[in-house]
Amino acid sequence: MLPHVKWLVNSGTPLKTLDGKTVAILKFNPKEQQSVFSDWAKHFREHYCKDSEIDALRNGTGLSRANYLKEIKFPDGDSAPGPSIRSGDFGRFLSQTTSNTLWAISFRGPGTNLSR
Numbered sequence: 001m002l003p004h005v006k007w008l009v010n011s012g013t014p015l016k017t018l019d020g021k022t023v024a025i026l027k028f029n030p031k032e033q034q035s036v037f038s039d040w041a042k043h044f045r046e047h048y049c050k051d052s053e054i055d056a057l058r059n060g061t062g063l064s065r066a067n068y069l070k071e072i073k074f075p076d077g078d079s080a081p082g083p084s085i086r087s088g089d090f091g092r093f094l095s096q097t098t099s100n101t102l103w104a105i106s107f108r109g110p111g112t113n114l115s116r
Contacts, residue, residue: 003036047093048073 011025042051049057049069058068075089076082 003033003039007031044090044093045069047089 007028007030008026009029011027014022014024016022045051054065054068058065058072061068061072063071075085077086
């Protein structure tokens with residue numbers, strides 16, 4: 001499990017779905033841990049470009065790693081549709097990284113200890 005997934009904590013307020021199932025509601029409660037932020041950033045970055053591939057991909061562009069990512073790989077941060085793509089990507093990446101946690105909660109119940 002990725003370390004930042006442990007920052008998802010049970011809100012203690014389960015809800016019922018329309019079909020009568022009880023689901024846990026999670027809160028994102030990040031801690032100040034620089035190493036975890038760095039690991040998380042790497043995880044997100046590698047959805048766009050694997051660290052093991054970036055040098056070959058930027059070869060001949062004259063761009064640094066950071067500039068290659070900013071100018072070629074990442075959606076633009078200011079001009080449409082870039083900001084909405086970034087937001088959507090972030091949500092998709094976050095949901096992918098938490099799917100195992102959500103699965104565990106759905107089978108172990110709403111009181112699940114997420115640190116296990």
